[in-house]
Amino acid sequence: MRTPPAIHFKDIEQVFPGKSGAPIHALHALDFRIERHEFVSVLGPSGCGKSTLLRLLSGLMLPSDGQVEVFGSPIKGPRDDVGIVFQRPTLLPWLSVIDNVTFPMRHKYGRVTPDDRKRGLEMLDLVRLGDFADKRIDELSGGMQQRVGIARALLLDPDILLMDEPFSALDALSRDEMSFELLRIWRERPKTVLFITHSIPEALLLSDRIIVLSERPGTVRDEIIVPFARPRTLETMADPRFTEMANSIRRRLFSHPVDGGEA
Amino acid sequence: MTSPTPQTAAQTRLAALMQPVRMTPRRRLLDMLDRFTPFLAFVAVLVIWEAATHIFAIPSFLLPAPTAILGAGIAVDPMVWLDHIWATVRVALTGYAASIAIAIPLAVALSDSRFLKRTLYPMLIVVQSTPVVAVAPIIVVTLGAGDLPRVVITFLIAFFPIVVSTTTGLMATPDELIELSRSLRAGRIREIYQIRLPYALPYVFSALKISVTLSIIGAVVAEFVAAQSGLGYFIGFSTSFFKIPQAFAGLIVLVVISLVMFRAVAWVQNRFAPWSLPKSERK
Ligand SMILES: Nc1ncnc2c1ncn2[C@@H]1O[C@H](COP(=O)(O)OP(=O)(O)O)[C@@H](O)[C@H]1O
Ligand SMILES: [Mg+2]
Numbered sequence: 001m002r003t004p005p006a007i008h009f010k011d012i013e014q015v016f017p018g019k020s021g022a023p024i025h026a027l028h029a030l031d032f033r034i035e036r037h038e039f040v041s042v043l044g045p046s047g048c049g050k051s052t053l054l055r056l057l058s059g060l061m062l063p064s065d066g067q068v069e070v071f072g073s074p075i076k077g078p079r080d081d082v083g084i085v086f087q088r089p090t091l092l093p094w095l096s097v098i099d100n101v102t103f104p105m106r107h108k109y110g111r112v113t114p115d116d117r118k119r120g121l122e123m124l125d126l127v128r129l130g131d132f133a134d135k136r137i138d139e140l141s142g143g144m145q146q147r148v149g150i151a152r153a154l155l156l157d158p159d160i161l162l163m164d165e166p167f168s169a170l171d172a173l174s175r176d177e178m179s180f181e182l183l184r185i186w187r188e189r190p191k192t193v194l195f196i197t198h199s200i201p202e203a204l205l206l207s208d209r210i211i212v213l214s215e216r217p218g219t220v221r222d223e224i225i226v227p228f229a230r231p232r233t234l235e236t237m238a239d240p241r242f243t244e245m246a247n248s249i250r251r252r253l254f255s256h257p258v259d260g261g262e263a
Numbered sequence: 264m265t266s267p268t269p270q271t272a273a274q275t276r277l278a279a280l281m282q283p284v285r286m287t288p289r290r291r292l293l294d295m296l297d298r299f300t301p302f303l304a305f306v307a308v309l310v311i312w313e314a315a316t317h318i319f320a321i322p323s324f325l326l327p328a329p330t331a332i333l334g335a336g337i338a339v340d341p342m343v344w345l346d347h348i349w350a351t352v353r354v355a356l357t358g359y360a361a362s363i364a365i366a367i368p369l370a371v372a373l374s375d376s377r378f379l380k381r382t383l384y385p386m387l388i389v390v391q392s393t394p395v396v397a398v399a400p401i402i403v404v405t406l407g408a409g410d411l412p413r414v415v416i417t418f419l420i421a422f423f424p425i426v427v428s429t430t431t432g433l434m435a436t437p438d439e440l441i442e443l444s445r446s447l448r449a450g451r452i453r454e455i456y457q458i459r460l461p462y463a464l465p466y467v468f469s470a471l472k473i474s475v476t477l478s479i480i481g482a483v484v485a486e487f488v489a490a491q492s493g494l495g496y497f498i499g500f501s502t503s504f505f506k507i508p509q510a511f512a513g514l515i516v517l518v519v520i521s522l523v524m525f526r527a528v529a530w531v532q533n534r535f536a537p538w539s540l541p542k543s544e545r546k
Contacts, residue, residue, distance in 0.1 A: 055442070058442070058446045060442055060445055060446060078446045078447075078448050079446065080446055080447045082446075084443065086439040088437065088439065090437045090443070092440075092461065094461050094536065094538050094539075104443070104447055107443075107444060107449045107453055107457055107458075108447040108448070108449050110453070136538065138538065138542070
């Protein structure tokens with residue numbers, strides 16, 4: 001018997017009540033799985049339901065139809081065993097860096113034990129902010145703030161890490177730097193990663209596999225296995241196949257075979 | 264190995280640029296002038312005012328000279344001053360405290376409940392749109408003697424900005440943090456006091472700064488209507504006896520009290536929640 005996949009979106013339909021009466025069909029017959037410790041990117045136009053995937057996986061809402069399974073058991077409500085990194089770092093400006101990292105403990109249990117703090121400091125070391133533990137949030141750059149966000153998401157040592165366009169608010173240079181940093185962190189702490197992005201090169205550089213979603217209602221349009229050897233480096237991006245794959249994904253994203261018009 | 268090489272032209276130019284600024288006496292004077300510009304402008308206005316009243320022989324019941332105001336202020340017994348100041352400050356601070364104590368929990372309730380937002384909020388706007396000055400005499404008749412009617416009037420004036428601003432702040436919390444809180448199943452209470460309320464602090468403090476001066480206005484308005492002491496009462500009776508310089512002295516004391524109370528709130532914010540200040544205002 002095979003072990004169940006880490007994440008399984010099973011035939012998901014998601015319909016939101018629209019403002020003007022017409023319901024919004026956000027996800028349609030969405031079905032894919034992610035194996036344990038696999039790094040999978042979800043790529044798709046904005047508004048196609050990517051963030052909705054993340055909310056379903058963290059149990060913040062249930063799908064209109066179908067179900068989401070984690071290691072074979074269906075999600076029934078909010079769960080904290082998935083770490084989430086958001087598009088904006090969304091840190092608490094009144095807390096120091098370390099207190100932000102341990103905030104989930106304080107928030108969930110009302111207190112932070114010395115052990116939690118030790119783990120928080122470990123996580124800060126992992127994201128290379130060990131020397132910044134007692135700094136204020138507004139003393140950090142955008143990239144550093146996002147590292148704090150990653151450290152916070154890793155605090156409870158989740159099996160699954162969800163990242164919703166985590167680097168899209170960063171400038172191009174920090175963005176590349178953070179991509180390599182994320183790969184390093186993932187190597188040191190293997191996790192099952194669901195990485196949401198609308199950047200094709202980012203998805204290619206980071207992932208084992210790319211799930212391409214269609215426009216709304218989002219459904220799996222394409223699944224691309226990324227062949228580049230790990231560890232990935234700047235050389236990977238210089239590989240002619242990299243550009244070739246990026247172009248072919250881009251071409252497919254901009255054609256609309258389902259529309260029935262010209263393909 | 265490294266023999267002293269002759270300086271290149273570029274190095275010489277750079278060295279010249281990097282010279283510390285020399286403080287010539289002239290420069291120092293300009294520096295001082297720049298620092299004290301606001302103060303100097305203020306003094307200049309006083310001087311012009313003083314001169315104008317003498318040159319144009321403006322009668323003191325129209326516009327008393329600053330020196331006349333000062334003289335009238337000094338002529339009043341300090342104990343009398345303290346009495347009036349204490350009466351006004353007492354009412355203002357009580358009304359202010361009451362407005363904070365009621366407005367903030369109310370804002371939490373409003374931000375948390377769609378029902379309250381749709382029922383209570385419109386009513387609050389109606390209350391706010393009623394000119395409190397016009398209602399003041401009614402309140403005095405209803406609530407009778409003592410501080411109570413004055414505190415209520417102050418409360419009515421100071422309270423609304425705090426409710427509106429705090430509600431806005433509570434709603435401005437990033438959705439992601441709320442999602443984080445929900446996924447941790449931390450509960451409503453912790454969501455409010457560990458995330459929403461701190462997030463609202465910048466909004467709360469802007470309102471607190473506005474309301475603290477409003478509370479002085481409220482107390483004075485109430486004293487105009489009915490009081491036996493307080494600076495509003497003091498200004499009222501000074502005017503009715505045509506002691507205009509004395510009325511002006513009362514006005515200036517009011518301005519000073521307002522400024523001090525405003526600074527006090529700003530100090531509290533700076534001391535206990537410096538992150539809630541815009542970067543330019545942080546010390
Ligand atoms: N809670 C909600 N209520 C109503 N509509 C929603 C809700 N959440 C998402 N939507 C709609 O569903 C669609 C997909 O949203 P989202 O998952 O945020 O897209 P993406 O992250 O891919 O940009 C959008 O059209 C959005 O307006
Ligand atoms: Mg999104």
